[in-house]
Structures are given as structure tokens and as C-alpha cells.
Amino acid sequence: MHDLELDVCVVGGGPAGALAAFRLATLGHRVCLLERQVFPRPQVGESLSPGIWPLLDSAGLGELISSTSFRAPGHTLLCWAESEPQLLPSDSRAGALLVDRGKFDALLLEAARQAGVYVVQPAQARVTRTPKGWQIFADGVGRFNISAKALVDAAGRKSCLGGRRVAFSPRTIALWAHLDANHDCATRVEAIPEGWLWAAPIADDKVSLLFFCDPSHIRRSSGGDLERLLRERMTKTVLFSGFAQATFSRSVAARDATCTYATEPIGADYIMIGEANYSLDPLSSTGVEKALQSALTGAAVVNTLINHPERSNLCTQFYRDRQHEVVNTHIVWMNQYYREVQRHAGKPFWNLRCASSIPRPNVLLSKRPKQPRLTTLVRLAPEVSLTREACVIDDEIARRPGIRAPSLVRPLVFLNGIEVGLLLADLAANATWQDLLVSWSRYIPPASAQRVAKWLWEKRILCEASLCADL
Ligand SMILES: Cc1cc2nc3c(=O)[nH]c(=O)nc-3n(C[C@H](O)[C@H](O)[C@H](O)COP(=O)(O)OP(=O)(O)OC[C@H]3O[C@@H](n4cnc5c(N)ncnc54)[C@H](O)[C@@H]3O)c2cc1C
Structure with a gap:
């Protein structure tokens, strides 16, 4: 021992x-x-x-x-919203x-x-x-x-x-196999009535293949033979029928997804x-x-x-908030993506995933506000609050000045490395747009001051003083 x-x-x-x-x-x-x-x-x-x-x-x-x-993924063949295959060029997933x-x-x-x-x-x-x-x-x-x-x-x-x-999705099972194949290099994704299929070459002679479906589909249709089920599901597809007879280099495994x-x-x-x-x-x-x-x-x-x-306590709250953000953003994304497959609406797999529409958590802004002139009086919008937020600084969790606003999905501390809360705390009463740029240029380069101010204006975190008074 x-x-x-x-x-x-x-x-x-x-x-x-x-x-x-x-x-x-x-x-x-x-x-x-x-x-x-x-x-x-x-x-x-x-x-x-x-x-x-x-x-x-x-x-x-x-x-x-x-x-x-x-390998870079190359181009992708997609049968998702449409039953006709679409070709997504390789630059649509640059960096993947x-x-x-x-x-x-x-x-x-x-x-x-x-x-x-x-x-x-x-x-x-x-x-x-x-x-x-x-x-x-x-x-x-x-x-x-x-x-x-x-x-x-x-x-x-x-x-x-x-x-x-x-669980924040319906229960999903993936059948996973590797094909011993020198198949054409496209990544492919196809929605079928029982779920969806994905395949991509992960080496010169190896294609990874996945079929996602409800567990009940496997129970009802596989008879314990996962490979047979996977091959059967591929036969009637547009993009995967060529793989239906390929040699599998490892036995088909089921994974909880x-x-x-x-x-x-x-x-x-x-x-x-x-x-x-x-x-x-x-x-x-x-x-x-x-x-x-x-x-x-x-x-x-x-x-x-x-x-x-x-x-x-600070660490606990910070980490929980990050978890909630990821999960909530993901729920919205999943909901929208599965709803694109209207052609299989009514099938149990798609019914379960398309049923509810979850509203986006952040406010969708109307038109961009008109750009301010140098003489425009600016102020912090009334619905924005200056707060102290937990964030990562030098590999530690610490509190820093930050802001919360309806137009932001999460509290903001840094914008491209600039501490926005500190700048906004320095915003004088009756300051014009020009005063603001001059004042912020004492702390950060003038071009960065311009960029940060413009971003905050477009997010309606800064607004025209007279307009705010009218609200
Ligand atoms: C079907 C499916 C398809 C996916 N496709 C994609 C995809 O295309 N792209 C993508 O980015 N993600 C994908 N994912 C998710 C991805 O696989 C995971 O996000 C990733 O593996 C998570 O990494 P991890 O380090 O948390 O866990 P893992 O990679 O699972 O590593 C956990 C490790 O812990 C070890 N372990 C477990 N218990 C013990 C123990 N008691 N003692 C010692 N060691 C232990 C295990 O052996 C394992 O090596 C997919 C997931 C599934 C299920």
C-alpha cells in the first residue's frame, strides 16, 4: 500500500x-x-x-x-431541416x-x-x-x-x-461504431424519423458513426442486436445508405447521451x-x-x-452561476435546433424534443440606437445597476466592480480585458460623449475607449441623459 x-x-x-x-x-x-x-x-x-x-x-x-x-472536418453534408442534402463548405466550421x-x-x-x-x-x-x-x-x-x-x-x-x-433533455441513447473504411471525407448529419445519424472520418481508414434515438426505440426494435438495428436505420437514408454494408472495426456500443x-x-x-x-x-x-x-x-x-x-461562499455562488448559464443557454439552443426538423413532426423522437418553445433569456433589442454626437449628454441607463461580481482574476475568484443590465445574458466585469465597471463608476454627472471619451482615455488607449463606449451605447447600457429623464 x-x-x-x-x-x-x-x-x-x-x-x-x-x-x-x-x-x-x-x-x-x-x-x-x-x-x-x-x-x-x-x-x-x-x-x-x-x-x-x-x-x-x-x-x-x-x-x-x-x-x-x-483532421479539420472539411465540408459537411447535412439533411436536417430539408430532406435534400445541403453542402456546408469547410470554412463554415473553421477551427473545428x-x-x-x-x-x-x-x-x-x-x-x-x-x-x-x-x-x-x-x-x-x-x-x-x-x-x-x-x-x-x-x-x-x-x-x-x-x-x-x-x-x-x-x-x-x-x-x-x-x-x-x-435531466434537461428527453432520455437519449447513442449507438456508436467505428467503420473500417476509406470513405469519402465529408462529415454527415441526417435527421431520420427515429432520431438522427452522424458520421465523420477521424483517421485515414476510420470513420466514426453515431445513431441517436430514444431508449424505447432500441428496446422495441433491436431484439438485442444493436449492429443489425444500426445497419437497418442506415439503409433508407440519403447520406448513410453507403455505410449500411461497411465493415465495423469495433462492436457497436450503446452510450447514454x-x-x-x-x-x-x-x-x-x-x-x-x-x-x-x-x-x-x-x-x-x-x-x-x-x-x-x-x-x-x-x-x-x-x-x-x-x-x-x-x-x-463566493466560489460556490460563482461556480453554480456558471453552471446555470451553460445549461440555460444550451436548453435554448437545443430547442431551436430540434424545431428545425418539421419534416418529422409527429414522430415520437421529434415530438419530445420540439414540443415546447423556451423564450430567450435576454431581451431582444429593437433597432440600434442612433449614434451619439460629441455634445450628446450621456448617462448610465436607469435599468442598469453597478454591482460587485465574482470573476476569475489571476487564477483566483475575486469580486470586482461589474454591471447588470437587461441586455446582458450575464453580469459583465471585463470587456476585451477592460474593467467596464470601473470605467462606468467614473462617469461624471452631465458628461457629454466627448467628456466620457477623454476621461476614459486617461485609463485605456483612446481607440479602446471609443470601442468600449460604442459597445455600451449599442447595448443601451449608456443612453442620452435627456431621453433617460423622460423614461
Ligand atoms: C454519444 C456521445 C457523443 C458525443 N459527441 C461529442 C462530440 O462530437 N464533440 C464533443 O465535444 N463532445 C461530445 N460528447 C461529449 C464528450 O464525450 C464529453 O464532453 C467529454 O468526454 C467529457 O470529458 P470529461 O473529461 O468530463 O469525461 P470523460 O472523457 O468521460 O473522462 C472521464 C474519465 O474518468 C475515468 N473514471 C471514471 N470513474 C473513475 C474512477 N472511479 N476512478 C478512476 N477513473 C475514473 C474514466 O475512465 C474516464 O477516462 C459526446 C458524448 C456522447 C455520450
């Missing part, structure tokens, strides 16, 4: 766990990571959204991934990536190891809370008894901490990140991006909990 005493124990070596461990180690914490599987391991989720790049770059890992021979997740996840985990993370693999973790902190038993490559101040649950949608999860979120994603000494925090609809291809995002935010939260335990 090996005994280890550490600051942080991360359970799970997927993208979320590897990136959070990497970041915490570079911040000077003693970190270990436990992963139960040997890498490279097969993992679903091979189409990555362009939003991964700023996240990887901010951690200094962008070049590691861009220099590996992963198709990856072999076995390879992608192994690269990130190796980067964590290189950064000083003590990686124990394969090792199945069992966690218990003690009055002194966390006790983690790991069994696999050896037997480990680990005590840690903070626990990061990055164990994927099953989570190592358990706890209540709320329901959207869920954890109701207690954070406490004073633990955090859930990646899919342990929330799982999104694979239709969006943003699962890995959001896993990386929650890993970086989660690392800043854990860093704060260790360095400033007195900020525990």
Missing part, C-alpha cells in the same frame, strides 16, 4: 481531469490524478468545436494539439477538429504528467470524506491510500461523488468538472470544449478554496 498526502486529488483522466490537474500543478499545488483505464482508450466525442483553441492556448497547450496530425479521442486524451494526460502531476493509471478510485479532508483508495497498478485537502471529480457523467442529477447536470457541483472542499458537472447534447459538438472550460474555471476555484478558504 502506498500512502500519499497531497493538496488535490483529481479522479478521472479525460480532458477535464487532465487539464484541471495540469493547471493546478502549474499553480504550485501537489496534485495526483487517478484514471481507471489504460490509455489510449476508446472514447466517444470526436468532433471538437473551435472554442477549444482559446482554452488550450490559455493553458499553453494549443501548440501541442495543433502540431498533432488531427476531428480527433481520435484515445490519442487526444492521452496527449493532455501526458502534458499533466510533464507538469508534475502524479498520475496513477490504471487505478479505480473510491472516495470517502473524513473530518480531516478526503481519503481516496485507488486499486489497479498498485494499492494507494491518498489523503487530499480538495477533491476534483472529473470522472465523467457517472461522477465518483454521485449525488443528484437533473441524455443531458443532465449535478445539483451540488461544488462544496467547500470539492468540485465537479467536465461531464461530472453537466453533460450537453452531442448535437452541439461542444462537450469537450465545455469540459475544458469547466476544468480551467474549476482549477481557479480550487486554487482559491485552498489559498482563501474564507471565499468559499
Whole structure:
């Protein structure tokens, strides 16, 4: 039995766990990571959204991934709203990536190891809370008894901490296969009466294939033979019939693809990140991006909990708010996207997903306001409040001046790195547009002052003083 005493124990070596461990180690914490599987391991989720790049770059890992021979998605064939295929050019998803997740996840985990993370693999973790902190038993490559101040649950949608999860989509199952094929390179997506199909080449001789449907469809129609069901569903399609007879290089697996979120994603000494925090609809291809995002935010939260335990409530509120934002935005997006498939309206799969229309949370603004003149008197719009908001500063959660406004989906602290709340607090009574630009140019370059002021004006956060008085 090996005994280890550490600051942080991360359970799970997927993208979320590897990136959070990497970041915490570079911040000077003693970190270990436990992963139960040997890498490279097969993992679903091979189409990555362009939003991964700023996240990887901010951690200094962008070049590691861009220099590996992963593929750009190329053009996409789509039968979604229309039954006729549409060709989306490759630049419609510029920056997106198709990856072999076995390879992608192994690269990130190796980067964590290189950064000083003590990686124990394969090792199945069992966690218990003690009055002194966390006790983690790991069994696999050896037997480990680990005590840690903070626990990061990055164990994927099953989570190592358990706890209540709320589903925010109908239950969905994905059948997943790899085709041994040199098929034409287009990514393809097609809505069919029973669900939808996706395929993309993730290597020269490997195509990844997914079929999403209701669990009841599998129970009723597969007779226990998932491969037969998958082949049958492809035969009558426009884009997938050519794959119906292809050789499968691995047996067809079923994966839960329901959207869920954890109701207690954070406490004073633990955090859930990646899919342990929330799982999104694979239709969006943003699962890995959001896993990386929650890993970086989660690392800043854990860093704060260790360095400033007195900020525990601030961290909890901040992390919960970020979770709610992602989930709420995703619900709106899913609702709109599934409703585009009117041609299958009435079929149970589509009925369940198109039924309700959820209004957008932010106010849709009418026409842009007329540009102010230099002599226009400006002020803060009456419905805008100057607040103090939690945000990430230098890898810690802290409060800074911010604003809340009906035109903003979330409170705003920074706009392109500029602290907007500080500028607005400096807005003098009876200031003209010119006064405002001159005053802000004392703190930031004049061109930035112009840009920030224009953005705030268009968002109706700033308005004409006389007009406001009339409201
Ligand atoms: C059908 C389907 C299709 C998807 N398609 C896409 C897509 O196209 N694009 C996209 O971006 N996302 C997609 N996703 C989502 C994507 O797969 C996830 O967002 C991503 O894998 C989350 O990363 P993670 O690190 O949180 O979890 P994971 O990648 O699941 O990693 C968790 C790790 O924890 C380990 N683990 C679990 N329990 C323990 C334990 N007790 N001890 C030790 N180790 C443990 C597991 O072995 C695993 O390696 C899809 C998901 C599904 C279900």
C-alpha cells in the first residue's frame, strides 16, 4: 500500500481531469490524478468545436494539439431541416477538429504528467470524506491510500461523488461504431424519423458513426442486436445508405447521451468538472470544449478554496452561476435546433424534443440606437445597476466592480480585458460623449475607449441623459 498526502486529488483522466490537474500543478499545488483505464482508450466525442483553441492556448497547450496530425472536418453534408442534402463548405466550421479521442486524451494526460502531476493509471478510485479532508483508495497498478485537502471529480457523467442529477433533455441513447473504411471525407448529419445519424472520418481508414434515438426505440426494435438495428436505420437514408454494408472495426456500443447536470457541483472542499458537472447534447459538438472550460474555471476555484478558504461562499455562488448559464443557454439552443426538423413532426423522437418553445433569456433589442454626437449628454441607463461580481482574476475568484443590465445574458466585469465597471463608476454627472471619451482615455488607449463606449451605447447600457429623464 502506498500512502500519499497531497493538496488535490483529481479522479478521472479525460480532458477535464487532465487539464484541471495540469493547471493546478502549474499553480504550485501537489496534485495526483487517478484514471481507471489504460490509455489510449476508446472514447466517444470526436468532433471538437473551435472554442477549444482559446482554452488550450490559455493553458499553453494549443501548440501541442495543433502540431498533432488531427483532421479539420472539411465540408459537411447535412439533411436536417430539408430532406435534400445541403453542402456546408469547410470554412463554415473553421477551427473545428476531428480527433481520435484515445490519442487526444492521452496527449493532455501526458502534458499533466510533464507538469508534475502524479498520475496513477490504471487505478479505480473510491472516495470517502473524513473530518480531516478526503481519503481516496485507488486499486489497479498498485494499492494507494491518498489523503487530499480538495477533491476534483472529473470522472465523467457517472461522477465518483454521485449525488443528484437533473435531466434537461428527453432520455437519449447513442449507438456508436467505428467503420473500417476509406470513405469519402465529408462529415454527415441526417435527421431520420427515429432520431438522427452522424458520421465523420477521424483517421485515414476510420470513420466514426453515431445513431441517436430514444431508449424505447432500441428496446422495441433491436431484439438485442444493436449492429443489425444500426445497419437497418442506415439503409433508407440519403447520406448513410453507403455505410449500411461497411465493415465495423469495433462492436457497436450503446452510450447514454441524455443531458443532465449535478445539483451540488461544488462544496467547500470539492468540485465537479467536465461531464461530472453537466453533460450537453452531442448535437452541439461542444462537450469537450465545455469540459475544458469547466476544468480551467474549476482549477481557479480550487486554487482559491485552498489559498482563501474564507471565499468559499463566493466560489460556490460563482461556480453554480456558471453552471446555470451553460445549461440555460444550451436548453435554448437545443430547442431551436430540434424545431428545425418539421419534416418529422409527429414522430415520437421529434415530438419530445420540439414540443415546447423556451423564450430567450435576454431581451431582444429593437433597432440600434442612433449614434451619439460629441455634445450628446450621456448617462448610465436607469435599468442598469453597478454591482460587485465574482470573476476569475489571476487564477483566483475575486469580486470586482461589474454591471447588470437587461441586455446582458450575464453580469459583465471585463470587456476585451477592460474593467467596464470601473470605467462606468467614473462617469461624471452631465458628461457629454466627448467628456466620457477623454476621461476614459486617461485609463485605456483612446481607440479602446471609443470601442468600449460604442459597445455600451449599442447595448443601451449608456443612453442620452435627456431621453433617460423622460423614461
Ligand atoms: C454519444 C456521445 C457523443 C458525443 N459527441 C461529442 C462530440 O462530437 N464533440 C464533443 O465535444 N463532445 C461530445 N460528447 C461529449 C464528450 O464525450 C464529453 O464532453 C467529454 O468526454 C467529457 O470529458 P470529461 O473529461 O468530463 O469525461 P470523460 O472523457 O468521460 O473522462 C472521464 C474519465 O474518468 C475515468 N473514471 C471514471 N470513474 C473513475 C474512477 N472511479 N476512478 C478512476 N477513473 C475514473 C474514466 O475512465 C474516464 O477516462 C459526446 C458524448 C456522447 C455520450
